[in-house]
Amino acid sequence: MSTAWNTFYRQFFELEGYKNFLVGLEHTAIIAVCGLLLGLIVGCLLATCQMLPKTNGLIKALSKAADVYIALFRGTPMVVQLLLIHFVIFPAIGINIDSVIEAVLVFGLNSGAYVSEIMRGGILSVDIGQTEAGRALGLTYGQTMLRIVLPQAIKNVVPTLGNEFITLLKETSVVSFIAVVDLTKAFQNIANSTYEYIIPYLVLALSYLVLVLLVTGLIRLVERRLRASDKR
Amino acid sequence: MISVKNVYKNFGPKGEIKVLSGTSCEIKKGEQVVIIGPSGSGKSTMLRCMNLLEEPTYGEVWLGDSLLTPADPYLHPEVIMASKTFEKMKNADPDREDADIIAEIKAKDLLKKHEGKAYRAALKAIELESRIDINLARQRMGMVFQHFNLFNNLTVLQNMLLAPVKLKIMSKEEAEEKALALLERIGLLDKKDEYPSKLSGGQKQRVAIIRALVMNPEVILFDEPTSALDPEMVGEVLDLMKQLAEEGMTMVIVTHEMGFAREVADRVLFMADGVIAEEGPPEELFTNPQNPRLQQFLQKVL
Ligand SMILES: Nc1ncnc2c1ncn2[C@@H]1O[C@H](COP(=O)(O)OP(=O)(O)O)[C@@H](O)[C@H]1O
Numbered sequence: 001m002s003t004a005w006n007t008f009y010r011q012f013f014e015l016e017g018y019k020n021f022l023v024g025l026e027h028t029a030i031i032a033v034c035g036l037l038l039g040l041i042v043g044c045l046l047a048t049c050q051m052l053p054k055t056n057g058l059i060k061a062l063s064k065a066a067d068v069y070i071a072l073f074r075g076t077p078m079v080v081q082l083l084l085i086h087f088v089i090f091p092a093i094g095i096n097i098d099s100v101i102e103a104v105l106v107f108g109l110n111s112g113a114y115v116s117e118i119m120r121g122g123i124l125s126v127d128i129g130q131t132e133a134g135r136a137l138g139l140t141y142g143q144t145m146l147r148i149v150l151p152q153a154i155k156n157v158v159p160t161l162g163n164e165f166i167t168l169l170k171e172t173s174v175v176s177f178i179a180v181v182d183l184t185k186a187f188q189n190i191a192n193s194t195y196e197y198i199i200p201y202l203v204l205a206l207s208y209l210v211l212v213l214l215v216t217g218l219i220r221l222v223e224r225r226l227r228a229s230d231k232r
Numbered sequence: 233m234i235s236v237k238n239v240y241k242n243f244g245p246k247g248e249i250k251v252l253s254g255t256s257c258e259i260k261k262g263e264q265v266v267i268i269g270p271s272g273s274g275k276s277t278m279l280r281c282m283n284l285l286e287e288p289t290y291g292e293v294w295l296g297d298s299l300l301t302p303a304d305p306y307l308h309p310e311v312i313m314a315s316k317t318f319e320k321m322k323n324a325d326p327d328r329e330d331a332d333i334i335a336e337i338k339a340k341d342l343l344k345k346h347e348g349k350a351y352r353a354a355l356k357a358i359e360l361e362s363r364i365d366i367n368l369a370r371q372r373m374g375m376v377f378q379h380f381n382l383f384n385n386l387t388v389l390q391n392m393l394l395a396p397v398k399l400k401i402m403s404k405e406e407a408e409e410k411a412l413a414l415l416e417r418i419g420l421l422d423k424k425d426e427y428p429s430k431l432s433g434g435q436k437q438r439v440a441i442i443r444a445l446v447m448n449p450e451v452i453l454f455d456e457p458t459s460a461l462d463p464e465m466v467g468e469v470l471d472l473m474k475q476l477a478e479e480g481m482t483m484v485i486v487t488h489e490m491g492f493a494r495e496v497a498d499r500v501l502f503m504a505d506g507v508i509a510e511e512g513p514p515e516e517l518f519t520n521p522q523n524p525r526l527q528q529f530l531q532k533v534l
């Protein structure tokens with residue numbers, strides 16, 4: 001065990017494996033955070049498409065399109081989507097961008113499908129009487145949504161969105177399929193160059209665990225803030 | 233003030249649940265009208281058609297000179313006369329009276345969606361002249377719900393200020409002054425910064441009533457305002473409503489409080505099976521009911 005530790009120590013600190021680790025950490029963080037932000041935007045747009053009152057053909061078409069989008073992204077594994085974008089779709093249409101950005105796109109588009117379902121559930125969980133009271137006062141659909149329904153919906157979905165973020169964070173470990181150096185890849189490199197697997201992978205697991213615990217604490221904090229602003 | 237003209241309301245994907253079947257009524261300025269009737273008779277639906285929380289399937293709703301619904305061709309003979317169907321029937325038998333043809337078209341529901349240029353122009357003319365944006369109309373009619381529906385994410389004061397300020401009906405200062413005066417009046421000034429969850433049912437409903445009042449509405453619709461309250465809180469809400477009535481507020485009230493109806497109502501409408509089966513001043517309606525359904529109903533509730 002102690003030789004294993006020494007090997008790891010040497011590789012990590014003296015041979016500058018930590019630089020690799022920092023790059024990996026940065027990529028993992030960028031993909032998870034930007035992916036979630038993009039997912040929130042995409043998810044809110046999708047949920048809006050599905051929930052607008054179906055008064056005209058355009059809205060109905062948008063709603064159908066959103067259904068198809070969600071079915072596609074939820075119906076296929078993230079890795080497959082990643083591979084398709086990286087090796088098939090982007091080369092076919094001549095787009096050549098950084099793999100990290102590709103990963104952000106895929107994670108954002110993918111989590112958008114989940115976020116939209118979460119947002120939809122959150123909005124539906126707000127009593128219809130809230131909307132009716134807003135509309136009865138003469139507020140428009142948009143004003144009622146923004147001022148009354150969404151604030152209550154978001155409070156309801158913070159825990160679920162937090163879970164989505166944690167899932168996303170852990171799933172970033174598949175990006176090495178398109179040659180992005182993330183946390184997992186960084187430790188894989190260390191392990192492969194020393195033929196010593198135990199310590200690198202234990203430290204890898206520990207790294208994810210620490211990240212997830214940090215995020216969990218952050219979510220708790222936000223939840224408590226939201227509850228404090230409106231004791232119910 | 234409010235005219236409901238031959239309103240039908242069907243629910244369900246194919247309109248198979250028929251709730252209102254050709255109801256009409258007229259609410260005059262300064263009048264207090266109470267709607268009674270058995271559960272499921274369509275009282276709420278009728279009230280909610282007045283501010284278009286439910287859109288009537290056929291028929292029209294007017295607020296003063298303003299048409300809130302799409303124009304209903306069957307209520308405007310000149311529209312029917314401009315239709316192809318009318319022309320066709322007229323050509324087939326030039327001697328027939330116009331009124332008879334119109335009656336037949338109405339009875340057989342013969343107007344189709346696309347009835348030709350003249351028909352569409354006639355419809356459009358009516359809508360152009362009278363139809364107004366529903367959001368503007370709703371600013372002029374308050375509504376009070378059975379379950380209060382105070383905005384849970386806003387304080388009492390914010391609840392009262394949101395609509396008048398956001399809709400630029402008055403300045404923030406003006407609205408705040410008015411809201412505070414109303415809160416003072418109902419004795420809840422000290423609750424202005426509380427969230428609705430901290431209020432009792434009676435307090436919630438009184439706040440809901442003054443939330444409607446801040447908007448300076450021309451009429452307030454009440455849908456069973458005391459039905460969700462504990463018995464000891466019914467009085468405070470009815471008292472506030474009585475005060476409004478004395479001040480001459482136009483009110484349409486769906487309620488099961490027969491004592492209140494007797495005391496406050498200028499007119500009582502009895503609904504059964506989606507139509508107004510009988511109406512009249514409360515003394516008459518309660519002491520000398522004609523309709524057997526009403527007699528039955530009163531026996532149960534009085
Ligand atoms: N949104 C709806 N969808 C389907 N049926 C409805 C809807 N709203 C009301 N109804 C039906 O219409 C009937 C009358 O309802 P309502 O107007 O609430 O009656 P009331 O207020 O007199 O008790 C009831 O049978 C109810 O089930």
Ligand SMILES: [Mg+2]
Nearest residue numbers: 275276277456
């Ligand atoms: Mg009802």
